[in-house]
Amino acid sequence: MKSLFATSVSFLRPIWSQGQGCYLISEEGKRYFDLESGTWCAIFGHGDQGLALALKKQAEDLAHCGSLYLSRTAIQATETLLSIAPPQFSSVVWLASGSEAMDWAMQVARLATGKRKFLVLDCGFLGSTDLPFRGSLHRKEDPEFTFLDTSKYLYNGDLNLEIDKETKKHINSQFKENDFAALVIEAIPVSGGINILPRSFLKALEEACRKNGALLILDEVTCGMCRTGMWFGFQWFDLEPDIAVLGKALGSGYPVSALLMKEEVAREVEGRIGRVQSHQNDPLGAAAARYVINRLKSEGFPKMVQEKGEFLLKGLENLESAFPFLSHARGLGLLAALQVLDDEGKPSKERTEYFQSRALEFSILLGAKPALGLLRFLPPYIISFEEIECALKALKEIAETVP
Ligand SMILES: Cc1ncc(COP(=O)(O)O)c(C=O)c1O
Numbered sequence: 001m002k003s004l005f006a007t008s009v010s011f012l013r014p015i016w017s018q019g020q021g022c023y024l025i026s027e028e029g030k031r032y033f034d035l036e037s038g039t040w041c042a043i044f045g046h047g048d049q050g051l052a053l054a055l056k057k058q059a060e061d062l063a064h065c066g067s068l069y070l071s072r073t074a075i076q077a078t079e080t081l082l083s084i085a086p087p088q089f090s091s092v093v094w095l096a097s098g099s100e101a102m103d104w105a106m107q108v109a110r111l112a113t114g115k116r117k118f119l120v121l122d123c124g125f126l127g128s129t130d131l132p133f134r135g136s137l138h139r140k141e142d143p144e145f146t147f148l149d150t151s152k153y154l155y156n157g158d159l160n161l162e163i164d165k166e167t168k169k170h171i172n173s174q175f176k177e178n179d180f181a182a183l184v185i186e187a188i189p190v191s192g193g194i195n196i197l198p199r200s201f202l203k204a205l206e207e208a209c210r211k212n213g214a215l216l217i218l219d220e221v222t223c224g225m226c227r228t229g230m231w232f233g234f235q236w237f238d239l240e241p242d243i244a245v246l247g248k249a250l251g252s253g254y255p256v257s258a259l260l261m262k263e264e265v266a267r268e269v270e271g272r273i274g275r276v277q278s279h280q281n282d283p284l285g286a287a288a289a290r291y292v293i294n295r296l297k298s299e300g301f302p303k304m305v306q307e308k309g310e311f312l313l314k315g316l317e318n319l320e321s322a323f324p325f326l327s328h329a330r331g332l333g334l335l336a337a338l339q340v341l342d343d344e345g346k347p348s349k350e351r352t353e354y355f356q357s358r359a360l361e362f363s364i365l366l367g368a369k370p371a372l373g374l375l376r377f378l379p380p381y382i383i384s385f386e387e388i389e390c391a392l393k394a395l396k397e398i399a400e401t402v403p
Contacts, residue, residue, distance in 0.1 A: 004186060019046020022380050022387055024365070032360075035391060036367045037380045040190070040222050042253040045380040050292055051252055058287035059337045067280035076389075077286035080293050081246075081258060084231050088240055091266035093259040094281045094289070098221035098247030099127030101257040102184075104275065106131040108225065108261065109182035109215045112268040119183045119205075119214070122147040123154075123192030125183060126219050135184055137192050146178055148205075153197050155339060157330030159236060161198035171204050175212045175291075182215040182242075183208075187233030190222040193372050194337035196330055202237045215265065217240040221257070222335075225249035226296050226381065229306030229333030236332060252292050256285030305381050308388060309333040312377060315392035322400045325351060336377040347373025356399055362394040 013295055016028035022045050023031045037043060044051060052286070058073060078092045091383050095101045110116055117134055126132035135145050152167065191197045210214045218241040223233025229248060230236055236245070242265050246256035279285065296302070309331055316329035316338050325348065327337040340355060342348035352370040359366035367376040375395075381389075 019367065021045040021047070022383050027321035031363060032366045033362075033381045033387070033391065035377055036365055037249075037378055038253060039248070040227075040378045041248040041251070043225065043249045043292070043381045044229075044252045045382045046253070048252060050295060051288060052256065054287050054291035055254060058284050061283075063284045064279070064282050067276050067278065067282075070281070071283040071286070072226035073283040074281045074286040075289070077290040077293075080290050081260070084293055084297065085244075085260055086232070086235070086240070086263050088242075088339070089244065090263040091261040093261075094286055095257045095259065096255045096278065096282075096285060097127075098219075098245065098257050099129040099132055101245045101247060101259045102127040102132040102219055102221070103129045104259050105217050105219075105245050106135070106182065106184060106276070107275070108243060108259075108265065108269050109184075109217060111272055113213065113215060113267050115179050115181040115214075117144050117146065117178050117180050119146050119148060119178070119180045121150050121185050121189055121192070121197075123150050123189040123195050124184075124186055124219070125189065126186075127221070129385045132184075132219075146174055148174065150195060150197060150201075153201060154193070154195060155328035155330065156198060157196050157328065159196060159199045161200065163198055163200045163204060167201065168204050171208050172291075175208045175214070180209075180212065180214040181200040182217045184217040186219045186221075187223045187237055187239070188228065188332065188335060190335065190376075190378075191369075193374055194330065194335060194376055196332065199237045202234075202239060206239055211371065217241060217243045218245070220244050221247035222378075225292065226305050227303050227333055227335050227378065229302055229309055231296075231302060233332075238253045248313070250292060251285065251288040254285065256282075257290050258289065301381055305333045308381075308383060308385065309336065311385055312336050312379075312388050312392075315388065316377075319392070319395060319399060322396070323402070325402060326399065331377070334377070334379055334381060335382070338375045338377075340373045340375060342373075347371070349373065351402055354402060355395070358398045358401070359394065362398070364391060364394055 018025040120135040124135045181331040218234045222248045246259045313331045320326045320329045325341045340352045356368040
């Protein structure tokens with residue numbers, strides 16, 4: 001049979017025909033409440049008229065002009081992006097996906113430092129192309145990657161926790177044994193379990209990078225663009241990366257990503273990259289990003305996401321207090337998680353799957369990673385307080401029937 005190829009075992013059902021705000025609508029006309037923003041992308045929900053108009057206008061004017069040329073839209077989008085970025089960044093490359101931009105970032109680090117090895121977190125996910133994938137969880141032994149153990153801080157929700165001397169020593173020993181091109185991390189590892197690591201842990205890593213001439217690359221594909229209530233997730237940790245990568249939310253569903261570099265890094269690699277891609281700096285992607293950033297700015301989303309996130313987290317904490325098999329409610333902005341445990345206090349795959357499948361009966365698409373006993377929440381930023389309340393009420397009803 002000729003069909004779309006399913007990377008996983010099979011596609012989930014239903015088949016969607018339309019989207020409206022926080023809802024996806026099936027071919028049968030049934031509405032489902034999407035608590036995942038698609039693949040954590042559609043921050044303004046589905047069927048957003050503003051995005052549709054921005055894309056329509058740009059597609060009519062100029063969708064693509066070839067990556068060797070500039071377009072006025074790409075120039076304007078760059079100014080817009082740099083206006084909300086920390087001041088150390090001066091150069092931008094626009095690409096289409098998070099993986100592509102992460103791959104670029106890691107190649108840039110190799111070129112700029114002349115070194116090949118990377119330090120990454122054991123709970124990180126950096127993308128699905130060559131270098132990022134090799135530096136992601138579920139990895140194989142790889143002489144070019146060192147995976148830093150974060151298990152001590154698993155499910156930590158406390159940014160202000162001070163790390164001990166032993167951890168600092170362990171970090172420094174990694175740098176003594178290896179000559180890294182870069183440390184490559186998500187501010188909050190999302191696929192690896194929404195692990196909010198202590199600020200002091202990431203600051204100690206940053207310090208070790210500076211001392212040892214390694215670059216700091218922040219993968220902001222999922223944490224960036226206000227997901228955590230700050231423009232960049234790393235701003236919660238007071239980090240000053242050399243390179244940051246944005247994706248997902250940057251196009252609110254339209255595929256666009258961006259690589260931001262410090263001037264020193266950009267200068268070091270200028271003219272030496274030797275990579276040109278068909279959709280690099282495409283006006284269409286730039287128009288989507290410009291629309292997204294301008295709207296986030298003009299409608300005050302950073303503050304709004306923080307407020308909605310606090311409301312969601314309070315609700316998850318209430319659930320945690322009410323049910324012994326729920327634990328470790330944690331979150332920053334609209335990036336939150338809850339653990340589901342068995343009677344021995346270990347992650348429960350079965351109960352997590354129960355939550356996910358019962359949520360479907362409430363017409364809710366609930367994010368989960370059953371192997372980690374993890375329920376995760378990355379709703380569109382346009383979600384209302386009433387809609388958050390509705391989702392929490394459904395979770396409570398499900399929890400009351402957990403076997
Ligand atoms: C932190 C992080 N980095 C990179 C990627 C890869 O982005 P994309 O799927 O757009 O290639 C993902 C995707 O989930 C991600 O979560």
